[in-house]
Amino acid sequence: MSGLPIDLTQVSISYRTREGMLPVLIDLSLHIDAGSRTAIMGPSGAGKTTLLALLGGLEPIQSGTIRVGDVELSTLRGDELARFRHETVGFVFQHFGLLGNLTALENVELAMSFTRGSTRARRDRARELLAAVGIEARGHHRPHELSGGEAQRVALARALANEPSVLLADEPTGNLDGDTATKVLDLLDAVADARGATLVTVTHDPLVAARAHRTITLRAGTLDASIAPRS
Amino acid sequence: MSWSDAFLAATRSLGRRLGRAALTVLAVALAAALLSALLIISTSARTRVLDQLAKGGPLAGIQVAAAAPGPEALDTDSPRPGRARDLDQAAVRRIRRLPAVRSVVPLESTPILAEVPTTDVEPFRDTIAGINLREIRRLPITVIVGRTPTPGSRTEIAVTEGYLRRVGLQRSTATKALGTEVILGAPRIFPSDRNRPVFRGRWTRTVIVGVVAQQVLSAQFLGSDSMVADARAWTAASPPSRGLDLPTSRYAGLFVIANGLDQVGEVRAAVTKLGYSTSAPENLIETVRRYLRVVEIVLAGIGFIALAIAALGITNALLAAVRERRREIGVLKAIGARDRDVRRIFLIEAGITGLLGGMLGTVSGYFIARVLGSIVNGYLVDQDLPGVAIGLPVAVLAGGILGATLLAVLAGIIPAQRAARLPARQAMGDA
Numbered sequence: 034m035s036g037l038p039i040d041l042t043q044v045s046i047s048y049r050t051r052e053g054m055l056p057v058l059i060d061l062s063l064h065i066d067a068g069s070r071t072a073i074m075g076p077s078g079a080g081k082t083t084l085l086a087l088l089g090g091l092e093p094i095q096s097g098t099i100r101v102g103d104v105e106l107s108t109l110r111g112d113e114l115a116r117f118r119h120e121t122v123g124f125v126f127q128h129f130g131l132l133g134n135l136t137a138l139e140n141v142e143l144a145m146s147f148t149r150g151s152t153r154a155r156r157d158r159a160r161e162l163l164a165a166v167g168i169e170a171r172g173h174h175r176p177h178e179l180s181g182g183e184a185q186r187v188a189l190a191r192a193l194a195n196e197p198s199v200l201l202a203d204e205p206t207g208n209l210d211g212d213t214a215t216k217v218l219d220l221l222d223a224v225a226d227a228r229g230a231t232l233v234t235v236t237h238d239p240l241v242a243a244r245a246h247r248t249i250t251l252r253a254g255t256l257d258a259s260i261a262p263r264s
Numbered sequence: 265m266s267w268s269d270a271f272l273a274a275t276r277s278l279g280r281r282l283g284r285a286a287l288t289v290l291a292v293a294l295a296a297a298l299l300s301a302l303l304i305i306s307t308s309a310r311t312r313v314l315d316q317l318a319k320g321g322p323l324a325g326i327q328v329a330a331a332a333p334g335p336e337a338l339d340t341d342s343p344r345p346g347r348a349r350d351l352d353q354a355a356v357r358r359i360r361r362l363p364a365v366r367s368v369v370p371l372e373s374t375p376i377l378a379e380v381p382t383t384d385v386e387p388f389r390d391t392i393a394g395i396n397l398r399e400i401r402r403l404p405i406t407v408i409v410g411r412t413p414t415p416g417s418r419t420e421i422a423v424t425e426g427y428l429r430r431v432g433l434q435r436s437t438a439t440k441a442l443g444t445e446v447i448l449g450a451p452r453i454f455p456s457d458r459n460r461p462v463f464r465g466r467w468t469r470t471v472i473v474g475v476v477a478q479q480v481l482s483a484q485f486l487g488s489d490s491m492v493a494d495a496r497a498w499t500a501a502s503p504p505s506r507g508l509d510l511p512t513s514r515y516a517g518l519f520v521i522a523n524g525l526d527q528v529g530e531v532r533a534a535v536t537k538l539g540y541s542t543s544a545p546e547n548l549i550e551t552v553r554r555y556l557r558v559v560e561i562v563l564a565g566i567g568f569i570a571l572a573i574a575a576l577g578i579t580n581a582l583l584a585a586v587r588e589r590r591r592e593i594g595v596l597k598a599i600g601a602r603d604r605d606v607r608r609i610f611l612i613e614a615g616i617t618g619l620l621g622g623m624l625g626t627v628s629g630y631f632i633a634r635v636l637g638s639i640v641n642g643y644l645v646d647q648d649l650p651g652v653a654i655g656l657p658v659a660v661l662a663g664g665i666l667g668a669t670l671l672a673v674l675a676g677i678i679p680a681q682r683a684a685r686l687p688a689r690q691a692m693g694d695a
Binding site for chain 2: 128
């Protein structure tokens with residue numbers, strides 16, 4: 034696994050509301066280096082989560098272009114987009130996004146069930162990933178039996194299941210207390226660095242942003258500031 | 265996503281919402297139980313009614329008389345026969361060779377004198393019918409008590425309810441007749457010097473071994489063909505025109521069975537063409553079948569309405585599940601699920617609900633039908649009527665399970681489609 038560069042060119046998106054069209058991102062152009070750690074900040078409604086959804090192929094592109102590595106996302110349709118999400122992107126959500134009816138191990142396995150592969154190989158790989166994030170012993174517990182930190186570790190293991198080139202994290206510590214948040218962030222940085230993945234994190238927390246190589250601030254759908262990579 | 269992975273995801277999802285899943289399964293089960301119970305009862309009732317019309321014999325049975333066809337011939341189920349016409353072995357062979365004929369059972373009869381030594385009943389004239397008792401299952405004969413005589417026996421007979429009445433018994437006390445003795449005499453006239461015929465009987469002590477519900481050839485006694493053939497040969501040796509009026513026909517009638525109810529008309533026409541009068545309740549049975557079909561359609565309609573309501577319940581439950589699981593569906597898509605993977609999971613959920621409900625419902629319906637059948641049987645037996653047998657209708661059970669599953673899958677199409685079309689963005693919550 035190695036990171037991919039991301040390029041956005043004049044990306045605009047707006048949502049239809051009762052009051053009319055609401056612009057969320059306006060002519061946004063941006064380059065993110067392969068293997069870098071980028072934090073996206075900004076007030077609520079600035080378009081941070083929408084930007085993350087666009088990068089991950091969760092949101093259709095209305096205008097402009099987004100290129101992840103050699104792939105132009107606006108050219109992908111249906112199954113191609115699903116394959117892109119499956120093979121290229123790993124998501125970490127604020128709400129963890131674990132399926133409550135599956136165990137931690139099965140949640141990680143689920144991410145590998147959309148491609149061919151033996152059940153045994155999937156299970157072995159899921160165990161490895163849980164061990165890598167330090168909660169192998171909790172593999173047979175369901176999400177409601179896990180603490181917030183443990184659940185986010187499972188989510189991280191699931192995000193890594195298909196060796197993604199891009200890791201997208203939406204407020205990954207939003208539901209965690211201070212110590213647990215630090216541990217999860219350490220782990221996230223460590224696995225991203227170890228695997229060379231491009232990490233993009235949406236956050237309100239300046240401490241989280243401070244760990245990134247670069248911080249992008251959005252305001253009302255436009256780029257407000259881009260702080261250059263840390264020395 | 266493979267079918268097995270989708271199946272696992274669907275079962276886990278159902279397990280997570282166990283209460284709702286159980287209620288949905290129960291709704292399907294109730295509907296399937298209603299449908300299968302109605303169909304089982306109506307099928308059994310149809311069998312019973314048609315059996316009654318066919319007097320216990322095969323529905324495709326045709327009676328052939330030792331007579332030429334009358335003017336009504338094939339116009340009615342029971343036409344008046346024409347003049348007497350001998351039914352011999354050659355006629356039996358010709359009829360057996362006709363297309364669509366499954367079997368032919370010859371019926372013989374001869375006049376007898378009967379004496380019942382254990383009663384005060386005066387000796388009386390009657391008739392004994394004889395058949396090859398190995399073929400008795402092919403005839404419209406129902407044993408009320410006891411059994412049929414042993415094939416080839418010359419001492420065992422069965423009697424009808426007419427005999428019971430003659431000796432002061434009823435159907436409910438028919439068992440008292442079993443084991444009692446009846447002395448049967450085959451009459452014969454011998455010439456005498458004084459120009460007055462002399463009657464002499466060939467007497468046989470017989471034992472009643474069974475009571476049957478139907479008369480054969482208007483006879484109150486039923487015995488083996490060999491017993492009747494011997495008696496008839498004795499009587500037939502009488503000089504002609506001396507008052508016994510024994511028909512010249514070897515067989516008094518035939519019971520012909522067609523390959524199926526639909527071939528009855530064809531066989532009757534062919535036998536009529538050969539020159540013999542026939543009768544069969546084909547028109548009556550067909551009319552009753554049509555009425556029964558209407559009743560079945562109405563009952564099945566009620567059951568299907570119930571199933572349709574249950575299917576709406578499945579749709580509603582799955583739509584609620586889709587609403588509740590928007591984020592979960594979004595997460596599935598975010599980690600690589602295609603639209604068809606999501607659709608597959610929801611369709612399997614619907615199918616499992618239908619399968620479980622269908623299995624539970626049809627099995628319950630079968631037992632409900634059995635309980636109702638036993639209640640109805642109790643009433644019928646009280647009324648001295650034959651009971652209704654509730655069989656194991658495999659087709660109804662299999663059809664009920666399969667139908668409930670298919671209907672559930674159909675009911676799941678709209679929710680599954682809605683789930684499949686949810687945008688992947690739902691993973692991050694509503695925009």
